[in-house]
Amino acid sequence: MGKTTLVLILLASVLIPTHILSGEDSVKTLEPEVNDVGLSIGQVPPAFILPDLYTGELVSLSDFLGKKTAFFMWASW
Amino acid sequence: MVVIAQDAQGAEVASPWVEKAGGTYRALLDQHNAIGKAYNVKFVPVGIFVDEEGRLVRSVGSVNIDNGTLREELVEWITSGAVPSAWRDADKGAKPRVLTADEQEADTKFQRAIVLLKQGKREDAIAELKRAYVLDPKNWLIRKQLWAIENPGMFYDGKVDYRWQKEQMARENEELKK
Structure with a gap:
């Protein structure tokens, strides 16, 4: 193994995610072609009602009307 | 900012991660894959950004909040209200579809x-x-x-x-x- 390869491997290992919303995406690593979302600019996204992770209080997409909101879907796995 | 956990195993597996991240943002739980079905999404992470009127300005797979460019674009959108040109260029005109x-x-x-x-x-x-x-x-x-x-x-x-x-x-x- 050359020195450059070793350095690249070490760099790659540093980039592996340790935090839910950061780092390299595991799905992307596995299957780049699935990287697609069925929504487009200007659409009103489908409504949802989901519980708060801690309180269980039900929260609706429409509760965020009037504010710019960034939703991030993630998972523990 | 809102984070939505796509976890069939529930809050028990999801909440430790948010706690570890020290998140002060709203955290929701999607145990039944409701978002995946409705939004035609089959993976995480995904970012869905919505304006004051409830209209989508950006949907993006493999989203990384630590990415500097994404942060700049988010700041641009939040402060100016204009959709960053990169978001328009990346838009695929996708439409929601019914499941096969x-x-x-x-x-x-x-x-x-x-x-x-x-x-x-x-x-x-x-x-x-x-x-x-x-x-x-x-x-x-x-x-x-x-x-x-x-x-x-x-x-x-x-x-x-x-x-x-x-x-x-x-x-x-x-x-x-x-």
Whole structure:
């Protein structure tokens, strides 16, 4: 193994995610072609009602009307 | 900012991650893959940004909040209200679609597996998930949750083992060919 390869491997290992919303995406690593979302600019996204992770209080997409909101879907796995 | 956990196993597995991240943002739980189905999404992470009027300005897969460019674009959008040109350029004009029969059947089995899990019938849940993923093999929300439920050690004991995941995917792809 050359020195450059070793350095690249070490760099790659540093980039592996340790935090839910950061780092390299595991799905992307596995299957780049699935990287697609069925929504487009200007659409009103489908409504949802989901519980708060801690309180269980039900929260609706429409509760965020009037504010710019960034939703991030993630998972523990 | 709102984070939504796509976790069939519930708050028990999801909340430690938000706590570890020290998140002060709103955190929601999507145990039944509601977002995945409605938004035609089969993987995480995904970012969905919505303006004051409830209209989408950006949907993006493999989203990374630590990415500097993304942060700049978010700041631009929040402060000016204008949709960054990169977001417009990346827009694919995708439309929501109904699930295919196989996707629907995979989801039915996925939902049944969640009920079985809650009843403590782990082996039955795993069997159901195995029937689900072959119907919709590109649905990572189903497939990787099967992996995580069947092999918790590969996901919840320290570092996530991507080498194992690649090997697991290769093994399953061989099975799927048969």
